[in-house]
Each structure stands twice: as structure tokens, then as C-alpha cells.
Amino acid sequence: MNHKLPTLIVIAGPTASGKTAAAISLAQHFNTVVVSADSRQFFREMSIGTAKPTPEELATVPHYFINSHSITEPFSVGDFEREGMKLLTKLFEKRNVVIMAGGSGLYIRAITEGFDELPTADPNIRERLNQELATNGITALQERLNEVDPIYYNEADINNPQRVIRALEVYEATGNPISSYRKAKVNQRPFNIIKYGLDLPREELYDRINKRVDVMIQDGLIDEVAALVPFRQYNALNTVGYSELFDFFDGKTDIDTAIALIKQNTRRFAKRQLTWFRKDKDIIWASPNMVLTLAKS
Structure with a gap:
């Protein structure tokens, strides 16, 4: 910890584990704001099915990246990294602590570590893969992804056709799995990062x-x-x-x-979210009730 730098506290964990309540409690304690890292809560048109914070919860502390975009607007993890880093720079001008909460591991990694620039694929490859999706369904594409990039297969949301197709097009365009484009060395961020994972019994x-x-x-x-x-x-x-x-x-x-x-x-x-987060050795696992106690210490 560099005590001269501000701190980003990340609340991660699987869906329904209590991230919203934990993040709001922390934000109230530190008199700060919550930045969402949930790849579905960005979208205004999707509310009930994404388990967004309620209007009452949103009124307790300021939230960012909730209802910030439309489903008709393309918004990638790279876009989130760029917009999120600009936002944090602005927020840290007036605050020593900011809370980030979400279950989208890729989006949390974008802010805390950054990514290599992914290669641009031939549009013909994407068109062919989209045609295969329409004809054969997603299962065949998922099986192919498991063959060429089992690391990404076991971490990504493989029920999202966009993610599966993007991974396959990168592989077909370059011969390298998309997981190989992760940075060997993370980007140095101008703030401290503390990550908490919400741990609940499986049942x-x-x-x-x-x-x-x-x-x-x-x-x-x-x-x-x-x-x-x-x-x-x-x-x-x-x-x-x-x-x-x-x-x-x-x-x-x-x-x-x-x-x-x-x-x-x-x-x-x-289960897939937990698989992703368990591989992050920087995460401190705790029950939702213990996170605030740990963060205060």
C-alpha cells in the first residue's frame, strides 16, 4: 500500500452474493461512491433481470455505470476500461477511496490490470461464425472454443455468443488463443487496489x-x-x-x-464466476458481514 495514493476497493463475487449491500455499506462508511463493474447493469433497458440496485439503494450513495448506456450502443470491455479510468481519475481528485462492485471478472480486470490490444479480425471470419451460430446454435462453437482455448472457455461467459465468437475469430485470425493476449505484467495504476470476494456456502x-x-x-x-x-x-x-x-x-x-x-x-x-475469481490470488475472501470490518482495519 502506498499511503500517498488513493485506494480502489473492489467487491467481487458471484451473482446474488450480496455485492450491492456490501458496496453501499462501504461507500457510506468512507463517504464515497460506487462504480459498477457489472456488464449487464450498464444498460437502461435491462433492470429486473440484471438485479440492479433499487431506486432506494441508488439514492443512498452515488452510483456510476448503472443505466449509463443503451443496448443499442456497442460497449466493449475496452470501452469500459477507457471510460472507467477517466472516471476514476476524476473521482480521485476529491476522494481518497472509491468502491467498485460487480461480478464481471473481465471488467474488473480491465480496471485493475488492463489488457493487451486485441488484434482486428477479418470481418469475413466474424460473418462466417455468425452464420454458423444461426445454423448450428452456440453449442458447436462452444465445443470448438474448448478445443482451441480451454483457459478462456473455463473463465468466460460461454453462454454469451458475442464472447464466444470474438474468441474464435481472434484464434482463426492469428493462430493464438485470446487468453494469450493477457499482459504478462499488469499495468501500473495510479491508485492502490484492495479486492474482497464475497464467500458464501454453495447451498x-x-x-x-x-x-x-x-x-x-x-x-x-x-x-x-x-x-x-x-x-x-x-x-x-x-x-x-x-x-x-x-x-x-x-x-x-x-x-x-x-x-x-x-x-x-x-x-x-x-459457478463460472467463482472459478474466475478463485484464480485471483489478490482477492481476500470473506463473508458479506465481514467485509466492512476488514475494510475498516
């Missing part, structure tokens, strides 16, 4: 996920997704909680099955 986490999905349905998730059907071609909507209900509206499944699949796929997503 408790899965129970929280199942109950959260039930609450989402009660709060109107089905209507939210129905209103987004005309926009379903946008990549932001290729995500858990939305894809399953699109299949319901297409008549591919019934509503009870769709809800059960949302729960199942969310649990699988949480």
Missing part, C-alpha cells in the same frame, strides 16, 4: 439465486423481456434471464420450464 448461494429469480418474476421480468423482443438481436440481451424467456415467447418451452432454466443457468453462471 446458501444457490438458495439465494433461486429466491432472487422468483422475486424477479413477481416484479415483472416476463413483461420486461416481452418489451425487449423487438431488440433481441442486440448482444446485450444474449444473457441469462432473457434468452430463456425469448425461447418461451418463441413457443420453444413453457413458462415453468423457462423459469427453471433461468435458475439453473444462473447457478451455472455463478
Whole structure:
């Protein structure tokens, strides 16, 4: 720790682990703000299915990168790194501590470590892969990704077609897996970084996920997704909680099955998030109730 520098406190962890509440408690204690690193909460049109902080929670402390973009606007992890670093520079002019919270490991890494510039792929490769997706579905592309880049396969959200196609196009264009473009040495940031991971027993986490999905349905998730059907071609909507209900509206499944699949796929997503975060040796794991105590010390 360089005590002359400001500090970014990161609250990471799987979905439904209590990141929002922990981040707000920390922000209130340090009289500061929360920067979201959740790749779905950026989008204004997606609220219930992304478990955004409630209006009451948003009113307690200032939040950034919540409702900041539209699903119609391309917004990559590289864009987040650039915009996020500019924002932090501005925030640290008046604050010694800023809280970052989210479950998107790639986006947290973008701020805390940075990335090598990824090569530009031939548009023809992307078009061909998109055609394969439309014809054969995502499973075949997922299996190919597992063959050529098992590291990325085991860390990324492979249910997101955009991520899978991007990884495959980089491999086909260069012969190198996308995971090889991580920096061997992280970018030096002009602030201290402390990372906390929220640790819950697996059964408790899965129970929280199942109950959260039930609450989402009660709060109107089905209507939210129905209103987004005309926009379903946008990549932001290729995500858990939305894809399953699109299949319901297409008549591919019934509503009870769709809800059960949302729960199942969310649990699988949480497992992948944990796999990602467990590999980060800088994360201090603690229960949600212990994070504030540790941060104060």
C-alpha cells in the first residue's frame, strides 16, 4: 500500500452474493461512491433481470455505470476500461477511496490490470461464425472454443455468443488463443487496489439465486423481456434471464420450464464466476458481514 495514493476497493463475487449491500455499506462508511463493474447493469433497458440496485439503494450513495448506456450502443470491455479510468481519475481528485462492485471478472480486470490490444479480425471470419451460430446454435462453437482455448472457455461467459465468437475469430485470425493476449505484467495504476470476494456456502448461494429469480418474476421480468423482443438481436440481451424467456415467447418451452432454466443457468453462471475469481490470488475472501470490518482495519 502506498499511503500517498488513493485506494480502489473492489467487491467481487458471484451473482446474488450480496455485492450491492456490501458496496453501499462501504461507500457510506468512507463517504464515497460506487462504480459498477457489472456488464449487464450498464444498460437502461435491462433492470429486473440484471438485479440492479433499487431506486432506494441508488439514492443512498452515488452510483456510476448503472443505466449509463443503451443496448443499442456497442460497449466493449475496452470501452469500459477507457471510460472507467477517466472516471476514476476524476473521482480521485476529491476522494481518497472509491468502491467498485460487480461480478464481471473481465471488467474488473480491465480496471485493475488492463489488457493487451486485441488484434482486428477479418470481418469475413466474424460473418462466417455468425452464420454458423444461426445454423448450428452456440453449442458447436462452444465445443470448438474448448478445443482451441480451454483457459478462456473455463473463465468466460460461454453462454454469451458475442464472447464466444470474438474468441474464435481472434484464434482463426492469428493462430493464438485470446487468453494469450493477457499482459504478462499488469499495468501500473495510479491508485492502490484492495479486492474482497464475497464467500458464501454453495447451498446458501444457490438458495439465494433461486429466491432472487422468483422475486424477479413477481416484479415483472416476463413483461420486461416481452418489451425487449423487438431488440433481441442486440448482444446485450444474449444473457441469462432473457434468452430463456425469448425461447418461451418463441413457443420453444413453457413458462415453468423457462423459469427453471433461468435458475439453473444462473447457478451455472455463478459457478463460472467463482472459478474466475478463485484464480485471483489478490482477492481476500470473506463473508458479506465481514467485509466492512476488514475494510475498516
